[in-house]
Amino acid sequence: MRRDLHDGLGPSLASLVLRLGAIQSRTEPVERDALIVETREEVRAAIAEVRRLVDDLRPPAIDEVGLLEAIRQRAVALSGAVAFEVTGPPAPPLPAAVEVAAFRIASEAMTNAARHSGASRCLVGVELTGTFELTVSDNGRGATPDAHPGVGWASMRERAAELGGSCTITSRPGGGLIVRAVLPLGQDEPVEIDA
Template sequence: MDDLRALLSRLATELTDALNDLRALSRGLPPAVLAQDGLSPALRSLARRSAVPVDLKIELDTERFEEPVEVAVYYVASEALTNAAKHAYASRAEVSVKHRDGWLELTVSDDGRGGANASHGSGLAGLAERVEAVGGTLQIESAPDAGTAIRAQLPARRPSDARLTTTPP
């Protein structure tokens, strides 16, 4: 009985967190865990709540980046995981984020049915716009029956960095 109570308590907490994230999204605000704790905790929370099991790999040498960059990374990962479950019927996904040479590199891949196309819906096109708005690039690889890989490269500016316009490697 104690195990059931613990499970129900955990589920209630996760549902409350998801509802709070949805409310923040509807107001154009970043999710609370992202705003308060940063990218790594936010991605861990996202992976825990995903409908698809997620292998999460985080290689960051700093806790915080500029808010628009963190928000873009979070929403690319969130949309990609939602698509993996909802459209690709994936059984697994992997989220990898690395900080290298002044860039954040995010890759979200799944083992789903593939065939994703940014021109067939506003979700992926919106992600590309969000990433480009902070000076990044987004690539989608999604052959039919071969899963999907979404890669984003974004400038890894810290909150105190001056705004720089550069091109990803």
């Protein structure tokens, strides 16, 4: 986020200050009005960037419909050649960091299944014991021996590790991949699930 603010939003706002100075110095109304129109568009772009940064912090769908339904919505958005099935119990309130990490890991794993696996089916399962457990498995090609894990795989692992959890990515017998993330809930007692 620091990079996004420094490299994106910072220069945009600095440019707006310069443009406002240019507007103030113009005496010709047509010239001034043209600069105002351009400035208005730059402000709109800066607002869109702020919204993107805020959404990256915590996807709004989690608050609007809950974690499991937010994962389902993402699966629907990715559906096409791959049929997604999302299962799990309704989740009680979870730590915000767990919800965001779980959503991001699920999104990345589903995106990989849709774009790279050649899969026709992808199962996403959520379980709550004393931890939050997410499993995303597809029936695609799986990892080839010469495959070089990309940024997405590293990102999923890092998100889990930041919370003291783990994320493993393994080949599935018969083809496909299994992404399994285990995220601690920061409590000693198992989470109670309403049936």
